[in-house]
Amino acid sequence: MTREAAGATKAGYYLTTAIFYPTASPALHSLFEAVGADALARYQRLLGNETRFLTGMDEHSAQVEPLARQHGTDPSSLVDEWAASWRYDRFIRTTDGDHVEASLEMVRRAQAAGDIYKGTYSGWYCPGDNEFKTESQLVDGHCPDHPTLELQWLEEENYFFRLSRYQEALERLYAENPSFCEPEHFRNEVLAWLREGLRDFSVSRAGTAWGIPFPGDPDHRIYVWFDALTNYVTGAGFPGDPGAFERWWPADVHVIGKNITRFHCLYWPAMLMSAGLPLPRQVFAHGFMTFRGEKMSKTRGNVIRPEDAVALFGVDGTRYVVLREIPFDRDADITLGGLVRRYNADLANDLGNLVNRTVSMSARYTDGALPAVSSAGAPADLELRATAERIIADYHTAMGSLQFDEALVALMALAGAGNGYAESQAPWNLNRQRETERVGQVLSVMAETCRLLGHLLAPFTPASAARLAEQLGVPAPYDARGAGGPGLATLLAWGSGPEGWHTGAAQPLFPRTELPEEGGSLDDTPPDDPMRDTASPGVAS
Known part of the structure; x- marks a missing residue:
């Protein structure tokens, strides 16, 4: 050669x-x-x-x-x-x-x-x-x-x-x-x-x-x-x-x-x-x-010492907030208070809430048995599918140019769309009205959205993405490093999960966290800032 x-x-x-x-x-x-x-x-x-x-x-x-x-x-x-x-x-x-x-x-x-x-x-x-x-x-x-x-x-x-x-x-x-x-x-x-x-x-x-x-x-x-x-x-x-x-x-x-x-x-x-x-x-x-x-x-x-960040956010949470808060291509100011707010807003609230309510309601309303998402063809279902496909394209574009913060913005937009869908379809009301078939369809759409989110999260929060997949009842088909699967083109196609699946037990993926009362050397959040919550010091269990 x-x-x-x-x-x-x-x-x-x-x-x-x-x-x-x-x-x-x-x-x-x-x-x-x-x-x-x-x-x-x-x-x-x-x-x-x-x-x-x-x-x-x-x-x-x-x-x-x-x-x-x-x-x-x-x-x-x-x-x-x-x-x-x-x-x-x-x-x-x-x-x-x-x-x-x-x-x-x-x-x-x-x-x-x-x-x-x-x-x-x-x-x-x-x-x-x-x-x-x-x-x-x-x-x-x-x-x-x-x-x-x-x-x-x-x-x-x-x-x-x-x-x-x-x-x-x-x-x-x-x-x-x-x-x-x-x-x-x-x-x-x-x-x-x-x-x-x-x-x-x-x-x-x-x-x-x-x-x-x-x-x-x-x-x-x-x-x-x-x-x-x-x-x-x-x-x-x-x-x-x-x-x-x-x-x-x-x-x-x-x-x-x-x-x-x-x-x-x-x-x-x-x-x-x-x-x-x-x-x-x-x-x-x-x-x-x-x-x-x-x-x-x-x-x-x-x-910031890594061990302090991990105590607040866990390893996966630390990976997420660092890459979400700091654009990879330029400088950005951070504080521990700002990282805590980002973690709680994105992971504990938006994404964590969507996964928890999906798995919990599946267990409560359908005994965890979900129909194939292909059975869901209402306008709202199709709209969420189209949103997911557009967001996935945005995510790939961002990842291809190492814009990790933009990839995570896209990911969280899908979580937000999933929560908006849940609110608009209100499966809790459908269940009270005994619309059993529609309850299953709505929950299958929510579960499919969570399945996609798990694969999108995997580069950033690998251990948490694996736990998400386990809770959904569809374990990830790749190893802990992301290798060995069929490829994201297959995994991120709407409806590429099993024809019907059985969800597992709901567990908090990202428990809320709070700064210690004394804050920290890099916490410059004013005490009267309405975004700051210091009611409970330490890391939430």
């Missing part, structure tokens, strides 16, 4: 996150990227696509060695414990043997192409993001993303990559394929850097034993870009498994934060061009959670 042919017969869907800086306890905002990418991976599996989801940890980050000294241990032991709790299709650790070989091969190819040379670098280095900063990037002498950290002035002899050689090639890439970087507003920043002219960048560091030895010079270690960025091809099988690489590469999408577009949208494609490898199909940059207009960070002390 030639280098250029890799990916020509690619099968399967391959998505990645940026690899994370090592930490014992990432904050919720740091997991935003992984939660969104996980929802996308589940959606792709539900569509019927074989999917590979890659994330990992940048264990050769510059701060690991000093942190290990502070903890009285060695770097490898420090990161082993931090990596143990992550689970994905592949979790890359930059100390993995196959990744070391991939990084070495990428450098060797750049050397063979004449793109590596030795020079002297001096500049301000931010230890918070492993990046040298230009004077124009500094704010009051500090990194804008890490304003409490002191920059380090470094001057050392390093190896450099000839990024400037790829100026015209990258200009051509964006002229021919502008959607290589999405969304447009972050692409415009990349194009502005491109117009300024590309500068070569350092690809090695000296004076440390932690890291991958630089090919041909044991006194240097491969610096972050040829180490961290290379993880994407490592996860696809490069260079040791050509069959896997042909199957998975190029990546369908790299999901990254908006602060690292320069490296993924300029450095990385140039490195791949130098290596003779195909480019990823798209880089999608997400925005950040903010609090009072400021980016969340541990150094600012304005973070």
